[in-house]
Amino acid sequence: MPAPSKNPSPPGLAAVLIAQVRPACTLLLALALITGVLYPLGMTVAIQTLFPRQAGGSPLRDAEGVVRGSALIGQPFNAPQWFHGRPSSTGNAPYDPTASGGSNLGPTNPALARAVRERADALTQGNPGHAGSIPIDLVTASGSGLDPHISPPAALLQVPRVAAAHGVDESAVRQLVAQHVEPAVLGIFGRPRVNVLQLNLALESIPRNTEVSQRK
Amino acid sequence: MLLQAWLEVVCILIATLLAACAVAPWLAAIFRIDTADSVPGRCESWLERLERPVLRLAGVWPVCEMTAGAYAAAIFVFHAAGIILLVAIQRLQPLLPWNPDQLPAVPWLIAINTAASFATNTNWQSYGGETTLSPLTQTLGLTVQNFLSAASGLCVLAVLTRGLVRRDSRTVGNFWQDLVRSTLGLLLPLAVLLGLVLASQGVVQSFGTAIEVPLLDQSLPTAAATPTKQRIVIGPVASQVAIKQLGTNGGGYFNANSAHPFENPTPLTNLLEIVAMLTLPIASCLAFGRWVGDRRQGRALLAAMAMLFLPFLLIIVRCETQPSPLLAAVTPAIDQTASGAHEGGSMEGKEVRFGPAASALFAVGTTATSCGAVNAMHDSFSPLGGMVAMWMIQLGEVVFGGVGTGLAGLIAYTLVAVFIAGLMVGRSPEYLGKKIEAREMKMGMVVLLVPLIATLIGTAAACVLPSEASAALNPGPHGFSELLYAFSSAANNNGSAFGGLTATSGFWTLSLAAAMLASRLLTMLPLVAIGGSLAAKRTVAESPGTLPTHTPLFVLLVAGTVILVGALSFVPALALGPLAEALQPLPTAAGGGKP
The missing domain is CATH 1.20.5 (Single alpha-helices involved in coiled-coils or other helix-helix interfaces)
Structure with missing residues (x-):
């Protein structure tokens, strides 16, 4: 007491x-x-x-059980046959999980405008079929630098390029993107999004259709 | 889509309020506010069983009530011991077990800064979590301080409340008992609960430290030292994230904090983390009403906080969901407008799964409370959005504020408000039946002034030392904002940052550590002194001339006092930083010309 x-x-x-x-x-x-x-x-x-599964980092395994990445951590993509994720400003290389972080460029910093313009130019060149504007998430670096997602319009923009480079039917790729859109929880929480690594892993499952690419 | 954003914000706030209402009776039952000879509460026997073995081990069983002086001494010694232990763990890191990556000892400056930071509930991080600290340092060092610094905050609130409730009492409770009860009886069970739910969504928790995977795209440019493998760092994350949110600590396991997908993987975890950091500060208000036997008093203080919080929330969500003018001028055109499929707005430094609105809510929540966790990089927020975050910190962390310390700080502001009101109507000021006299006002002024003096002096020093001002990453007014934000954050025990700042030099680590310690101890100890001096007083009977302290008018008076002190102190500095940035003409290089 x-x-x-x-x-x-x-x-x-x-x-x-x-x-x-x-x-x-x-x-x-x-x-x-x-x-x-x-x-x-x-x-x-x-x-x-x-x-x-979650405790160990939500690993993604292929048919043989080999770990190909994490469902929560993005990977860098550069070749035209893959969907590209968001720009990344992590420490040593893009999407480096040993040094997560953003660019920390201020909202009026000319370096930010420059970086965005360069990315937008590269996207226009890499996706010649695309005429409209470019979704903001595809030209800005994420906070973690490991963002696994892009917005659905950012994925759809890349469909013609990916289909052509992969040698598969464009409508099949479009359908695949639609399947991979994760909606907002209860329509309220979060944004609709597409997991880039999971989408790219699923691409491998589409049978290659050489005739389509030749016709183009 | 903007409608959905607002709906999300409102739903999260409602969830927060429900959680706070659920936790409030629990929090209220943890402490014995009345004197020892009063009737014990319902949970008393359960709590005694919990605390007895620990307190007996420490030689403080049976529990003796302490005077305010002894209580303050206990807080001081406990902080000092915590800092020494944390520095020792960081320096001895290579010799201690569970250091699988064989990380070296943390450099002295960083170690001192980190120890001061975590012991004071600030959790300013001048290190990168993944590459500096071993899993053992993270758990035995940081997780422990996350619990104990939050518990100490609750103790201070308990002392202040005892001061208001007790009459003619020389004692204000026992620090060790309060500490053990709030750690084991409240924070630990809540953290276990939250940690399990977070983990179910994908927050990692593992003894391992990393998994290596080959990259899917092996065609990446090989000219640079681009690796073909990805080393995915994991570790005991869920256990730390749960308490860093609940205890308004904010020190993440990873460098990117709650923006990292392993700390905050889904919109649902984002909701839970926002709810978690706001719950205890809000529940404190409701518990305060229960303690003083008049729930209207607690609701009035909560209303004063909400009155300051909501306008700031509206501004920051509005700012972040707007297109950035800098990027609007870029060609080829960037789509920044809200549409059915994506929200638009400012996305630099933000995650797609949260979007700008939920990121803005997290930002204002983390700066209103003294949490300081981030799910987006504040440095890249729009000028006015970033200013809202900064100003929330500069208001002295009393708008919700830290666990315990937030409400205690607001009570100090309330005493000032009562004093001003007393001067206006020509009556001697009193609050909840206690006369407010010179000693309480002096101590209250220390609580108010120390953080803002430390902020402004520190920022001024950083500006006049050319070698230190260059620590800022961004040019122009935004660079100044980075310096101002750093000292605001440290001197108000928040811990978030405009992350572009490289605060690793001797000046930065030590001056920020000093700011954190000064504002923590020089607010806590005077608050304990106020509690002690109020406890010794008799209660004045209520008379027709007594100023009621639960009315909308009084709420306005308290909120007005907070905003007046905050505005008078910081508007000039804010005008040089974020306001100047928002008003300046945009750099011409943005237009599309060659760099």
Whole structure:
């Protein structure tokens, strides 16, 4: 039961401080043991048991069971036969999960306008069939630099190029994109989006149709 | 689509309020506010069983009530011990187990900055999580401080409340008991619950540190040292993310914080993380009403906070969903307008799965509370959007604020408001039946002034030292904003950043550490002193002339005091940074000419 201390004369500052050293150190170590060892340990065991796939980074496996990436972490794509994700400003190379982060370019920094223009030029050249404007997410770097998603218009823009370079039917690719659109939760939370790595992995499953590409 | 964005914002706020209402009775039951001889609460025996073994080990069982002086000394010693332990863990990192990547000892400056940062609930991060700290340092060092710094904040609130509730009392509770109860009785169960839900959505939790996968596109330019493999860092993340959100800490496992898909993988986790950081500060207000035996008092303080929060929320969501004028001038044309399929708006530094509106809500929530976690890079926000984030911090972290410290800080503002009102009507000021006198006002002014003095002096110092001002990444007024944001964040224990700043020099690490420590200790200790001096007073009987402190008029008065102090102190500085940036003509290079 808590009870008021009965010491009438106030002790000196040093004595007051020293009196707290033992409880401070003991409690720090005891609570560190509970919240810094037992808690993360217990959580790891519980989560590995309940959600083993998520706990290990949501790996994507192909038909042979080989891990091809993570469903949550984007990969860099450059060749024309793949859908491209968003620009990335991670540390050493694009989409480097050992140094996540954004560009931190300010909203009026000319360097941002320059970078966006260069990306937009590259997209126009890489997708000659595209006439309209370019969705904003495809020319701006994400906050993590690992954003696995692009918006549906950003995926549709790339369909003709990907279909031609992959040698597959454009309508099949378009259909594939439509299948991979993740809608907002309950129509409210989040934005509709397409996971680029999953879409590209699915591309491999479309049978190649050389006649289509020749006709073009 | 804009309608959907607003709907999302409103739904998240409603979810937050429901969560806070659910947690408030729990929080209220954790502390014994009345004196020891009062009737014990319903949870008392359960809490005693929980705390007894730990307190007995520390030699403070049976629990003795402390004077305000002893309580303040305990807080001080506990912070000091926490900092020493955290520095030691970082320096000894290579010798300690569970360091699979064999990371070296953290450099002294970074170690000191990080220790000060996590012990003060700031969680400013001058290191990159993935490449600097081993999993052991993250859990045994950082996760522990995430719990304990939040718990200390609650203790201060408890002392202040005891001051208002008790009469003729020399004591204000026992720090060790309050600390153990808020850690084990409240924060730990909540963190376990949140961590499990987050993990179900994809937040990683693992003893391993990385998985390596070959890249699908092997045709990437080989001229640069572009790797053909991707090294995906994992670790004990869910356990840390849960408490960094709940405890308004904000220090993420990864460099990109809650923008990283492993910390915040889906719109649902985004919702939960926003709810989590706002819940305890809001629940504190409701619990305060229960403690003082008049729930209207708690609701009035919450209303004052909401009154300051909502206009800022409207501005930042509006700013971030607007097209960026800089990019509107770019050719080929960029589609920035909202449409059925994508929201448009400012997307630099933001994630597609959240979109600009939910990112803006996260930003204003994380700066209103002293959380400081980010799910988008504030540095790339529109000029006025970034200003909202900065100003929320500069208001002294009392609009929701940190766990415990936020409401305690607002009560200090309330005392000032009562004092001003007392001067206006010519009555001696009182709050909840306690006379507010010179000692409380002096201490209250320290609480108000220390953070803003540390912010402005620190920013001024950084500006006049040419070698230090160059730490900013962006040119022009935005560069100044980066400096101002850094000191605002440190001196108000927020921890978010305009991330372009390279704050690793001796000046930056040490001055920010000093700002964090000063504003933490020089607000907490005076608040404890106010609690002690109020507890010793008698209660004045209510008379017809007493100023009621639950009316809309009083809410307006409190909110007005906060905004007045915040505006008078910071509008000049904001005019040099974000306001100047918003009003300046756009750089001509944006037009499409060659760089």
